[in-house]
């Protein structure tokens with residue numbers, strides 16, 4: 001061997017490719033590719049961040065105690081059973097590292113969040129993919145993948161990039177049917193957005209089982225994606241394991257103070273929920289009326305299916321929209337090459353997307369491509 005070699009499973013990872021955020025030459029850009037909130041963070045979070053700036057020479061308090069207490073108070077949870085992390089991605093990674101090793105298997109669903117595959121492989125494990133039904137996780141299919149080698153099952157609920165969700169009774173059946181040695185991770189990154197009576201983010205199941213963990217984030221509805229703050233709630237023995245392997249200062253003081261301030265701003269949260277309640281159904285309806293298929297979403301984004309027809313494909317639409325400063329998320333890496341994912345944006349962005357899609361569907365995209373190939 002002529003140079004150090006990473007473990008084989010490391011080289012089996014396709015690095016996570018974030019959605020693009022630029023549209024060269026398009027003028028004003030609307031980034032609708034990362035499920036960020038169009039309302040931005042709470043002004044209180046910005047103020048808290050400014051106030052703490054002189055203190056950044058000091059290490060953060062290592063256990064994120066103040067943040068865990070604020071989360072506990074807000075959600076009625078025991079702070080000792082909460083772990084904070086650098087985004088919920090950090091918690092997902094710690095879970096895989098702590099519970100999965102070479103020879104072990106980790107299960108997730110067909111169109112599930114791609115981070116699961118990455119963290120299972122990074123831990124040295126083998127990713128196992130359960131088929132979905134109508135772009136929705138299927139409890140029986142997930143259970144059919146479980147055997148004595150299975151250590152972890154990841155379920156995003158609602159799921160990214162599909163936006164579909166499983167009702168509480170289905171998730172409860174999954175939790176109750178898993179063997180006791182398998183950890184179920186309920187990734188509820190979009191929980192605050194869900195307006196469904198049969199939805200439960202995971203607290204009740206964590207409380208009822210020794211093998212269920214819930215993860216949450218401040219990156220989405222709270223608008224703090226750049227600060228990287230997420231958390232997990234689980235049985236004491238799981239939180240203990242994660243605390244042993246996390247890096248000692250895994251949440252910055254900036255992230256903590258901003259998240260605590262954001263949690264306290266209930267009006268801002270309500271505004272974000274209200275905005276989504278208005279525009280998610282509007283986008284779903286208007287885009288479907290153009291003849292496109294829109295998956296039913298419980299989150300703050302929709303997956304839009306484009307026809308196979310030349311000039312009308314998702315790739316054509318992506319080019320067409322990007323040229324107009326409307327940046328959506330291509331999801332071919334998820335095995336959904338005929339879809340684009342659209343985040344609910346500001347009123348202006350939403351109206352522009354629908355108008356541009358209408359133009360595209362009337363053949364403008366095809367005409368533009370034909371012209372480009374004639375001249376190119």
Ligand SMILES: *Cc1c(COP(=O)(O)O)cnc(C)c1O
Pocket residue numbers: 035086087088089090113156159160187189216217218219220225228229230
């Ligand atoms: C965005 C997202 C996350 C994580 O985001 P962080 O910024 O790392 O907290 C986790 N799960 C799903 C399904 C997501 O869409």
